[in-house]
Amino acid sequence: xxxxxxxxxxxxxxxxxxxxxxxxxxxxxxxxxxxxxxxxxxxxxxxxxxxxxxxxxxxxxxxxxxxxxxxxxxxxxxxxxxxxxxxxxxxxxxxxxxxxxxxxxxxxxxxxxxxxxxxxxxxxxxxxxxxxxxxxxxxxxxxxxxxxxxxxxxxxxxxxxxxxxxxxxxxxxxxxxxxxxxxxxxxxxxxxxxxxxxxxxxxxxxxxxxxxxxxxxxxxxxxxxx
Ligand code: DC
Numbered sequence: 429x430x431x432x433x434x435x436x437x438x439x440x441x442x443x444x445x446x447x448x449x450x451x452x453x454x455x456x457x458x459x460x461x462x463x464x465x466x467x468x469x470x471x472x473x474x475x476x477x478x479x480x481x482x483x484x485x486x487x488x489x490x491x492x493x494x495x496x497x498x499x500x501x502x503x504x505x506x507x508x509x510x511x512x513x514x515x516x517x518x519x520x521x522x523x524x525x526x527x528x529x530x531x532x533x534x535x536x537x538x539x540x541x542x543x544x545x546x547x548x549x550x551x552x553x554x555x556x557x558x559x560x561x562x563x564x565x566x567x568x569x570x571x572x573x574x575x576x577x578x579x580x581x582x583x584x585x586x587x588x589x590x591x592x593x594x595x596x597x598x599x600x601x602x603x604x605x606x607x608x609x610x611x612x613x614x615x616x617x618x619x620x621x622x623x624x625x626x627x628x629x630x631x632x633x634x635x636x637x638x639x640x641x642x643x644x645x646x647x648x649x650x651x652x653x654x
Contacts, residue, residue, distance in 0.1 A: 429454070429571045431445075431570060431574075431649070432556075432559075432562035432572070432573045432625075433445045433557070433562070433575075435575055435577055436577065436578075436583065436615075438583025439576040440641065442460065442558050444574075444576060444641055445556045445558035446505065448646070449556035454556050455549060455554065456557070457502070457507075457546060457557040457558075458507045459546055459562060460558070460559055461500065461507060461509055461517070463529040464526070465498070465520060466538065466541075467481070467531075469516070470484060470492065471524075472519070474492070476488075478528075484535065484537075489541045493542075497512050498510075499511075500545065521594070522596070523596070523603075527606065527609075530610045534619060535619070536619040539619055546566050558576075561620040561621075564620070564623060574629050574630075574631060575628040575631070577633070577634075584600060584604040584607045631645070
């Protein structure tokens with residue numbers, strides 16, 4: 429069984445997907461982590477800058493994502509990414525990595541290198557996954573598809589709180605601008621843009637708590653939520 433949650437940044441999809449996976453005892457793939465990891469490693473392992481990210485060498489992607497170096501795990505409810513044995517998860521949620529991940533994910537050759545990782549997990553596990561194109565492109569056969577949204581204002585507020593919790597400084601306007609820029613890139617790119625699958629159920633989380641949304645999803649999936 430595959431359950432997909434797609435939606436824009438700050439919609440709450442990753443938190444919901446992770447909690448749902450835990451309740452079901454399913455594997456969880458945070459597909460944003462895969463794009464974020466690649467963006468992070470290109471810059472911090474191979475010295476790419478913003479300009480060079482616009483022209484990524486295929487062999488660099490192959491090197492970074494080689495299974496001997498790159499490992500995504502989901503254990504005891506926690507998703508982690510390791511590169512050469514080092515846990516890089518803590519570096520993936522910065523504003524810089526968010527923006528770089530959004531930029532590189534528009535390139536078809538980047539997507540083509542991530543998709544096999546996503547599909548491989550589906551051959552091994554029942555899974556819950558979140559991203560932009562999980563229900564439309566990666567797992568069109570998914571048993572349940574959700575499209576998680578919230579207003580840009582609410583999403584920027586949540587992302588700002590996230591940054592502040594990590595000790596980062598930012599203004600609401602800066603976070604809102606970055607959110608709108610990511611939305612535009614993620615929705616308007618030619619390759620696998622963010623869009624609601626025809627058979628996805630849309631949930632607007634703007635005025636709902638995580639628990640309310642989780643309950644709504646569990647009801648739809650007809651689970652006994654403990
Ligand atoms: O879900 P997220 O915000 O962590 O994702 C970071 C970026 O990665 C997002 O701006 C677009 C890209 N992404 C994607 O293109 N496809 C996915 N399935 C997941 C993420």
